[in-house]
Every structure is written in C-alpha cells, then in structure tokens.
Amino acid sequence: MKLLILLLMSVIPLNVYCQHSLSGKISLEGQTEPAFGASVYIQELKTGTTADTSGNYYIGSVPSGTYTIKISYIAHPTVTERNVRITQNLKKDFTLKSGENALNEVVVTGTMKEVSKLDSPVPVDIITAKFIYKNPVSSIFEGLSYVNGVRPQLNCSVCNTGDIHMNGLEGPYTMVLIDGMPMVSGLSTVYGLSGIPNSLIDRVEIVKGPASTLYGSEAVGGLINIITKNPSKAPVFAADVFSTSWLDYNVDLGVKLTPSSKVSSLIGVNYFNYQNPVDHNNDGFTDLTLQNRISIFNKWSFSLPDNKLATIAARYFYEDRWGGQMNWNKSYRGGDEVYGESIYTKRYEVLGSYQLPVQEKVTLQYSFSSHHQNSVYGNVPYMADQKIVFAQLLWDKEVGKHNLLFGAPFRYTFYNDNTPATSRPDGDDHADQTYLPGVFVQDEIKLGDHVLLLGARYDYNSRHGSIFTPRMAYKYKFNQTDVIRLNIGRGFRIVNLFTEDHAALTGSRDVIIKEALNPEQSWNANINFVKKIVTGNSFIGFDASVFYTYFTNRILPDYDTNPNQIIYDNLDGYAVSKGVSLNLDFNFPFPLKIIAGGTYMENYQNENGVKFRPVLTEKFTGIWSVSYELAKSGISFDYTGNIYGPMRLPILSEDDPRAANSPVWSLQNIQMTKKFQNGLEIYGGIKNLLNFTPPSNSIARSFDPFDKDVSFGSDGQVIATPGNPQRLTFDPSYVFAPNQGLRGFLGMRYTFR
Incomplete structure (x- = not known):
C-alpha cells in the first residue's frame, strides 16, 4: 500500500x-x-x-x-x-491610485464644491477623456451621444448645426459650462459647441434636472460642465490624429509648459477639416456640411502662498462651414441661383479664477466671451454679435455641521442681429442688453449618514424683474453599498429665440411672435438610487432615477398651425417632462467591462385641454459600451452604441409624404486599439455598423430651394398645383439623424509624460 x-x-x-x-x-x-x-x-x-x-x-x-x-x-x-x-x-x-485617465471621484458641478461623487447630495454623471476615446470623435458634441439620457440633436439637414437634448428637453434647456462658467450659451449653443477641442478636456460632469439656484438662467433641464485639464497634471505632450473614409481629418495637440515650480501652462489646438462634398441619398444636397475649423486654447495655473490657486485661460475659435446644393460655391453666397448655407464664426473667450489673499476661502470667478456670426441661408442673411461678461464671488465657510456657500454673481449679455429679435416698432435696429445681478446661499448639513442641502437664489433681470429659485437635496447612505438621493428645485429661463432655433433663420418660414414673452419657469423633482452588487467574483453598479419636471410659461415653436410660419407664444397651459433612467456598470475579474443605460420618458404639452407631444422628442434612449483588453499583446476592443425611440417630426401638412414619426434607429461602432509601451496608440474601426441614414426625402422640395415654383393663396397657404400636388415648400428642418452611413476610421494617439 x-x-x-x-x-x-x-x-x-x-x-x-x-x-x-x-x-x-x-x-x-x-x-x-x-x-x-x-x-x-x-x-x-x-x-x-x-x-x-x-x-x-x-x-x-x-x-x-x-x-x-x-x-x-x-x-x-x-x-x-x-x-x-x-x-x-x-x-x-x-x-x-487615481490615474490621469481614471474616472475622478471628485465632482464640483452639483454643489460648486469639491466632493466625492458618492458623497454628493446631487447625482452627477462623469465622462472622461478615456470614455471619449472608445469611439473617437472630432468634438465633445458628438461624444455625448453615448451618455444615457443625452442626445446631440441636429437642427438642420443642410448646415448640420445642433444642440444638446437632455431627458427629451430641447437644447436651450441645457446649460453648457466650461470650468463652471457660462461660456457656451445663447448664440454659441447653436454654433460654438462643436469647437471645444478634446485635447483640453479632463472630464465632463453632467447634472440632470434644474440647477438654476447655483447657475441661473438656462440651467432648467440640466447642465453640462466641461472641466479642462489642470496644466500641472497634464502630460508634457499629447497628440491625437484620425481620419475616416469620408476624408475628414481631425488633429488634437496638447503641450505643457512649466516656466517655474509654481507656474504651469497648457496649450491645446484642435483642427478639423472636411472638404469632400458627397450626395449618397441623391437629393442634390451635401450629405455632410463641409467644414474648416480651428480652436486654440491656452490655460495657466499659478500656485499662490498659503496653498491658494489662480488660473486663467483663453480660447480662440474660427469656423467656416457650408452645406447646400452640390454645385454651390462662394460666388453664389447670398444669391437665389444656387442654394447654400454658409456660416462664418469667430469666437473669443477668457475665463479664470482667483483665490483672494484673505484668511477665509473666497474665490473670484470671471469670464468674457465674444461671438460673431456671419451667415447666409440661401438668400437670407443672418448677422449677429453676442458678448457675455460674467463675474462671481464665492465664499466657502464651514461652521460645525454646516458647510455654507455664499455667492454674488453678475452677468451682462449684449446681443444684436439683423432679424426681428432686435427690431423696434420704429424700424431701427436696437441691440438687446440684459443685466442679471443676483445672490445665492447654499447650506449643506451633514448628520452622520444623512446629508441635507438647502439653497436659494435671487436674481434681478433688467427686462423681467425679480426671479426667485429655491432648491433642496437630501442624501441618505444606508450602508457601504446603498445610497438614495432626493432633489427638488425650481428653474427659470430667459428666452432668446433667434439664438436658439435654427429653423427661424433659414428663411423657409416666417417668424411670428404673438406677445411679449415671459420667462419660463419649472419645478423639478427626482429620486436617485445607487446600489453596488457583488455576485460571485463580479461587481455590478446600479444607478436608477425617476424624474418629473413641470413647466409654466413654456415657449416652444409652433410648426403645425401654419406650415409657412413658426409661431412663438407662451404656452396657455403647462408642459411636463417625466421618466425613468437606469445605468449599469459591470466590472468582471477578467478584462471585460460593460456600461449600459436606458431612459424612458414622456414629454407633452397641455394647452386649452389638448395634450400633445413636442416635435423631435424621443420616447426612449439606450446606450452601451463593451470593452475587452488583451493585456499581454496591448490590444483592446471597444463596441459602443446607442438606440433611440420614435419621435414626432415636423411635417408640413397632412399631405406631406414624409413619415410623421421617426423609426427606432441606432448608431453602433467598433474599434480596435494597439498600445505600445512608449506611449503610442494606433486605433481603427468602423462607425455606424448598421449603415443607418434618415430618409432620402428628408429635405422637402430639395429641387426648388427658393420656392420659385410654389404658389401661395391670399391667406399665405400653399396652393396645390400639378407641379406641387402635396402643397410643400422647401424645408430642411425635418432631421433626426446624421446622413453619414457606414465608414471606416484610422488614427494614432501619442502621449509623452
């Protein structure tokens, strides 16, 4: 044995x-x-x-x-x-340890204070540069299409300008900040959002729901805060270059300078060029707007005595874009022979912060932006200038269990254009100037696992008078794995129609303003629940929210009453946006990571007892990102996608042959990346795997863009004729998805630390 x-x-x-x-x-x-x-x-x-x-x-x-x-x-x-x-x-x-490309757990957007994401009483979503790299894009505008509940919306089939929809609410209800300051608003919401270079982005923080108590007007549906890199922590040199089979080219460069141990600087440059007109849908118009864009960014960081900080940054942005009939060139600009939409944009920005040399934690934030627009839409010119001056003094004070924040903001907006927006009864042109001083206070009270946040803000608008916005947030931490948050707040918005609605500028419809428009107001409530689940050797992060927003005085364009007009009026009734969202993060012991999310929403207006859904508002959205890494070979794979439910589309009449509702549609991409030890990455893949594009007849009467063969009656309505039996006019506002189908891409990224 x-x-x-x-x-x-x-x-x-x-x-x-x-x-x-x-x-x-x-x-x-x-x-x-x-x-x-x-x-x-x-x-x-x-x-x-x-x-x-x-x-x-x-x-x-x-x-x-x-x-x-x-x-x-x-x-x-x-x-x-x-x-x-x-x-x-x-x-x-x-x-x-947290890394340069890691999801930074410290957030500032929800409360204007640095706090860990888990401890914030306001739920904040975070997008990092690493997440954007999973599907390389030329601007943050496109990158946000893979964030749950957020949808970049194209507003024109011809010039491809757009804005950001959040939880089904139109772009003007989403405030876009750079380093916490209102740099991208009004006119630049439509035209300037695509010019923020990815090379300067550290992370993007997203808050869904009103934040007007801290950030004022426009933060009604939510806000997007683009946090730029800290120069002292940025790599010495970074470059990212890629192109697609459509022959568009994107270059991102970043360089760090360190003149002394207490001074550092970051220079970022983005250049995008597309000069290859194509017409795959055979409607006679360019499928993608031709663009020549450059953005230069420079940020300085200074270490002051007593660990105080100061930063200052400047950005210059220029873009020349056009779309239109395939035989258009600049000699036709502004004429009525060949249709084209040509937009020249120049933009300057300065922003910074300075911690005052006093014992208390007092910070001055300031910004200035100048935006000049020179555009023509066919034979309709649109010239506009906007200047925004912003300054804010913040005092952060901790007293016992109370974490207090006092603020005194001031905002001045100058706006002038050649449209009825700045016309007066005497026929002269008058620039619109708005002064908006205010004060706010926020008290964050910590009682063990309970956190209560109370806030209130008072603004005085030089046109509309006093505006008061309260806010309340509550967070309870059950244990290490479960957290619940409740947020209730009021939002308000001052409306600038012609800086927000591209369809009002194309000349295809007359603009009717029925009365002096009052500020929109909203009440919002949302409940957020976060849970971490361990199943065997895997980890799942669960983040669910229920939201409800009630609007009064809401202003939306009426496309339906008269197909040749856009009618603006305060809603005689109310509007509601409500829904549920769910985010899931799967973290496996092997190198597979999955992020998935979905939002189901219902948006409607109720006017004079009639309930209807606004145009271009989807029923549901979904996003996903699947990543797998082969560590030994340095190869990784990313599969990203989104899906959108049906939305009502702006048809011209009951005889319009175009569908009244969009189909369920999805954009999906796959990418392979090879990483080398010297900091070099080579990546490539396919965008829009399903080759989805909107209908080829999206532009009504694309063959007659100046309506030369359209007959109108004495009431302004289109008359049916043998050449126009469906009573249509030229209209490029019927758009819900980009025209770019399946295409390959190849790029190279290099980082030297």
Missing part, C-alpha cells in the same frame, strides 16, 4: 496537492472607505474574486507558482503586478 501511494505521488504534479491561498485588503489612496467590489484576478489560473464591504479579499486553492495579479476597480485604472511568487499562504495588500 505504501508503495502504491509513493507511486501516485511520483506521477501526480506537486502543485496539485500543494494548494495555498492569496488574501489581503484593497484600499483607495486618500480615502477612508475601502474598495468594496474591487476585482482580484490571477491571470494564469483564470480565477479571481471581489473585495467585500471591508475591502478584504480571499482566493483559495492556489497552486505553488509565479503569477500575474490584476486588480481593477470601477473609477480607477487597473493595477497589474507581475512575478508574484506563491509558495505558501500569502497575505498581500493593494492600494489603488
């Missing part, structure tokens, strides 16, 4: 019965909370586990050997430790 045992021992490998364990604790650098749900994976054995609520992990039955251990945790870069020798029970602790 002993002989048999010895014989078995000689033929069975030693590591079968020499089993050990690997255990320890995973901590987060600079944080007291453990890394609950972090994955620990032994690559050679293809086995792993997740950390418990105390951050402890345990893997048993590990044979003797030398292994590669990977530790990954949502919001942090993966840590790989090679050549870990296990010959006995091994206890090994790990500390995870």
